[in-house]
Amino acid sequence: MHVLRTLWIEWQLAIGFLREGRVQSLMIMVGVAVGVAVIVFIAALIQGLQDNIIERTLGTQAHIRLLAQDEVNVVLPSALGTVQLVQEDKRAQRLRSINNWQQISATLDQLPGLMAVSPVVSGPAFARRGEALESVALMGIDVGRYLNVIPLGDYIVNGHLRVGAGDALIGRLLADDLGVRVGSKLRLETGQQNNTVVNIAGIFELGVRELDSRYVYLDLKQAQSLLDLPGGVTVIDLTITDIFAANAIAAQVERLTSLNAESWIETNAQLMNALSAQSLSTNMIIVFVAISVAFGIASVLSVSVVQRTREIGILRATGATRQQVLRVFLIQGAVFSLLGSVFGIVASYVLVWGFNTYGPGLFYIPVSPILVVLAILLATMTGVLAAAVPARRAASLDPVVAIRYV
Template identity: 45%
Template structure:
């Protein structure tokens, strides 16, 4: 195999093999550093993907609602304001104006995947002596469940809805002492009243949501909230979830609606994600720097130890470029081999963590996402880091004067 290698490669590999102990130590350090980077990157990706999927499967990506009602000051003919203080009016439950036309336009957009109408309002849920204030959301299950994947969170019963059925959260069911098949009496502030049967109980992983949210058929909510033929929201999903705010602003600019994206309604979530990403990036950067300085330190020591060998090579006719390449190759080989071992360590740590880190009921904490590209990029970056770290030692070796190096 050596006959296929250049002089620089042969000399670099010879230098590495002769200093087995220091080579082994630096390979171990590189492997640990790369393993930490692989483990943290995969964990961060898994956590963020799990959180994002949780958010996106429990609410629409964009919600279109009627504009807020605004109080206008009274003016006399001479343009003098009659009322000096204008208070914000209470927001009534209103239907979207010409919602059928808006719905058709949304379904015609190329950047919108699903558009479906819904009606939302508040009511009082009563069962026996127990009562709770709840939020009613009426929708068309076939379309709405493609946006909010409520069937995936059903813990009891089923997600099918008839005109006299209702889906309630786990905490609300516990507060009312209700189970699947029990009756709930829903009463609204405008006089609506309906007795509904609990068809299913869901758990969205949020106590506040589980205590308040209820789901019924669209016509049932329209009847309860006295909005026959009207809708209060149009729920949308878009082709690019991270462009939802841009799409919402565009819709709000051309239509008389209030368009809110999931990015705005979950601002704190994005703040936490950005903070988590930044902290992880800083940790990985410091680990990478420690690996680079470790490689540089080993190569500098190697230059000092082999100054006579370098002088002899220069005296025998080796060029400065060949000496330079010897130590750059050493840095690249250390980075590449260390990255391979580090990727294996990182993968083993991820599998061990996923196997033993469990919820109290034995279920996984969240799905582990490991992308093959993570290992490829880790190997490439570690190799480049090794080459870059070897630049200073390589330049120092190439500048050695042969006579002075041999004299020692």
């Protein structure tokens, strides 16, 4: 009970000092509010930009791709007593199936951390319509599995998502180049005497020029027949729960399956460098803003200590301990930063709402509750730490000297 009474007295003294210097208190709280608003808005802006970039990048590709091991030349041992000099060229890689892909897929289905497993058969071909001839990439898919990797239905701009029974999907740029539309016929030639004519059931637009101008989606069995890989697949696509753990999971899957595992981080190294640079710049902004807020609080409280030297001396002379005086000024720092951070959070929500409502509309800025809590904690801790130096100075004042101070 005595402790609560003491804390209440210290609280009243701290609030009383704040009320006496209303202008100074208001200015420092505005400074804290601006700092918190900048931290939250910039962090949310960078996070929204990164989410948008990752969504656009990974929305059209798997997180991890499993491929068969490269074929290598077999060099026969030299005869006994002879020296063999070998000049070896890398062996040309032929289109071939992944061995035991059904068992591998079933095993990966049970692996923690994987969201989807989709076997795919892919290979080169030509698409012909009249005199028009285009090089394309055939993609044979199991629709049920593939949609868990890439939501192809979200990218259909004409027609329907339908493959199999002679139906196919092609990219919008490829359709423009060939002059075809939904319902048109298209001849696919693989150069292996396995040609066929398909009906264009739908046209998609993934937003990646290379894919929209080359991809042709077929049923898995139809593509296997065209590419002369009956019952085989060339790639197993995976999606994972934690996209930034792709390298670690790829290494784990590679050890488990003895296949080559390529993660999206490896194939998008420049993107990862850009994301790292953005995160670094955000952290630097937060650090400098926090330092600015800390200096502002410390300077105001230092002035407050000088202005209230006599009052502090009287408090010490009437029995107030050094710890009590110290806590009075620490409470002021906490109040400064806490109230300022609340106003700053409100201001940041206004800024985010303005950007999302009246901005360019390139991407949406989300505000994470975790970010809000961290910003408030950061501001409050900064305020308390910044108040520590002037608070120690106030607590160390000699009562007799302080009372005689003019």
